[in-house]
Amino acid sequence: MYNVMSPKAEEFISHEEILESLSYAEENKNNRELLEQILEKAKLRKGLSHREAAVLLDCELEDINQEIYALARQIKQDFYGNRIVMFAPLYLSNYCINGCEYCPYHLKNKHIARKKLTQEEIVKEVVALQDMGHKRLALEAGEDPVNNPIEYILECIHTIYSIKHKNGAIRRVNVNIAATTVENYLKLKEAGIGTYILFQETYHKESYEKLHPTGPKHDYVYHTEAMDRAMEGGIDDVGLGVLFGLNNYRYDFTGILMHAEHLEAYKGVGPHTISVPRLRRADDIDPDVFDNGISDEIFEKIVACIRIAVPYTGMIVSTRESKACREKVLRLGISQISGASRTSVGGYVEPEPEEENSAQFDVSDNRTLDEVVRWLMEMDYVPSFCTACYREGRTGDRFMTLLKSGQIVNCCHPNALMTLKEYLEDYASKETREIGDKLIEKELDVITNPKVKEKVVDYLANIHKGERDFRF
Numbered sequence: 001m002y003n004v005m006s007p008k009a010e011e012f013i014s015h016e017e018i019l020e021s022l023s024y025a026e027e028n029k030n031n032r033e034l035l036e037q038i039l040e041k042a043k044l045r046k047g048l049s050h051r052e053a054a055v056l057l058d059c060e061l062e063d064i065n066q067e068i069y070a071l072a073r074q075i076k077q078d079f080y081g082n083r084i085v086m087f088a089p090l091y092l093s094n095y096c097i098n099g100c101e102y103c104p105y106h107l108k109n110k111h112i113a114r115k116k117l118t119q120e121e122i123v124k125e126v127v128a129l130q131d132m133g134h135k136r137l138a139l140e141a142g143e144d145p146v147n148n149p150i151e152y153i154l155e156c157i158h159t160i161y162s163i164k165h166k167n168g169a170i171r172r173v174n175v176n177i178a179a180t181t182v183e184n185y186l187k188l189k190e191a192g193i194g195t196y197i198l199f200q201e202t203y204h205k206e207s208y209e210k211l212h213p214t215g216p217k218h219d220y221v222y223h224t225e226a227m228d229r230a231m232e233g234g235i236d237d238v239g240l241g242v243l244f245g246l247n248n249y250r251y252d253f254t255g256i257l258m259h260a261e262h263l264e265a266y267k268g269v270g271p272h273t274i275s276v277p278r279l280r281r282a283d284d285i286d287p288d289v290f291d292n293g294i295s296d297e298i299f300e301k302i303v304a305c306i307r308i309a310v311p312y313t314g315m316i317v318s319t320r321e322s323k324a325c326r327e328k329v330l331r332l333g334i335s336q337i338s339g340a341s342r343t344s345v346g347g348y349v350e351p352e353p354e355e356e357n358s359a360q361f362d363v364s365d366n367r368t369l370d371e372v373v374r375w376l377m378e379m380d381y382v383p384s385f386c387t388a389c390y391r392e393g394r395t396g397d398r399f400m401t402l403l404k405s406g407q408i409v410n411c412c413h414p415n416a417l418m419t420l421k422e423y424l425e426d427y428a429s430k431e432t433r434e435i436g437d438k439l440i441e442k443e444l445d446v447i448t449n450p451k452v453k454e455k456v457v458d459y460l461a462n463i464h465k466g467e468r469d470f471r472f
Contacts, residue, residue, distance in 0.1 A: 004265045009224035012262035013203050018254045021051040029058035039067055042308045050257035053309035057253055072304035072332045075311045083384045083416045084376055085336040087136040088129055091345045092117050092156055096142025098215030102246060105142045115345035116147055119159050126160050128348040130168025132340055132369045133427035135385040137170055143178035150184045153177060157191045167426045167468055172387035179226035185233025194390045195272050196230045197239035202247035203255025227263060236396025237272035245279030249294050253302055260310050269397045273314040274306060280320050300328050307333025312403050319365040339372040374432040377439050384416035385423055388471035411472045414456045417443055418470050421463045
């Protein structure tokens with residue numbers, strides 16, 4: 001039975017409830033009166049239920065669809081402004097004991113080169129990332145208790161935070177590793193992680209178990225309940241995600257919103273982020289065999305409907321997506337993107353030869369970080385390298401309260417400008433720096449509090465003189 005307050009995975013993600021919601025959406029997809037009622041509710045900026053969002057996703061009425069996109073754009077602007085947070089993934093190890101059929105790290109794949117970074121190699125990778133200008137990383141590692149135990153992950157986090165190179169520093173380490181115990185989540189919290197990220201892949205239990213035939217990840221219940229354990233372990237910020245293309249997209253869209261509702265109801269705070277990756281080709285993996293691919297148009301509508309349904313949650317799109325696709329979804333709700341990503345172990349120090357491929361998936365956007373930053377600014381976005389909220393304790397319900405009240409902009413916008421100024425001074429090309437300085441000058445007018453504006457101008461001058469790490 002469906003119960004949003006239940007700690008049991010099969011009750012807060014109820015198969016029957018999803019099927020009923022999908023049936024309801026199918027029946028009402030052209031019900032203009034209902035669609036208009038849902039949109040009126042959405043305009044209150046309080047979010048929608050999974051069932052209401054499913055109706056919007058299925059809508060075929062073109063004028064209503066244009067309203068959905070317009071509202072998604074406005075909600076994105078209201079809560080996140082024109083700031084886009086930048087990050088990069090760092091792959092620590094591709095040793096894995098799971099049998100995931102869509103991932104080249106699966107145990108039986110003998111083509112892929114198995115690698116695990118030593119602490120010395122991590123230093124080199126992080127220095128390379130710092131030399132690009134990155135301040136925020138997402139750690140990735142396969143599940144292998146022998147090669148990648150929690151102690152190894154903790155040691156890597158400690159090493160990363162300790163590296164200071166020129167003006168570079170990694171100020172926030174997010175972690176994307178397999179579902180684990182409350183005890184291990186406590187250890188990750190003590191190590192100072194930012195967000196704990198775990199993709200569900202698919203919420204359809206039967207499909208999930210077939211896609212994960214062997215290994216600990218086969219346990220659907222343990223995996224689905226991981227975020228509850230992470231929060232029990234003191235981690236305030238958690239990030240959800242599904243891999244669109246593995247299963248029916250309507251089912252997984254509804255499932256991820258139900259998961260968000262559960263966290264909000266049961267734990268008092270919803271997900272910090274939702275990621276929307278799509279299945280991509282990789283070594284030993286042919287996405288065509290899954291036959292669930294979704295078009296760019298459907299992908300864009302998924303992003304818009306998630307933004308409307310959970311207006312307070314950050315949304316992430318990676319370099320899995322092309323420049324053209326990322327440009328479209330940025331307008332519809334995406335608030336974080338990766339830049340200059342390498343999805344192989346050790347890929348930042350030197351590119352791998354083809355025969356030694358260890359990448360998890362093919363990257364569609366291969367531009368440098370400087371090119372991505374300039375591209376964003378040319379579209380009037382403010383690339384943000386800010387990590388202030390995490391370091392000032394504005395996490396979990398404290399962050400959400402500020403975001404819902406609209407007060408977070410008083411911190412986020414100035415911090416974005418200052419971290420962009422750091423990037424421009426230390427890493428940008430001449431052309432990017434010129435565009436960035438003009439953008440910062442223009443964006444200062446967005447700051448309405450005269451005292452805050454005065455401080456920001458002063459801080460920006462000090463950054464130009466060589467000082468770093470100012471924050472509100």
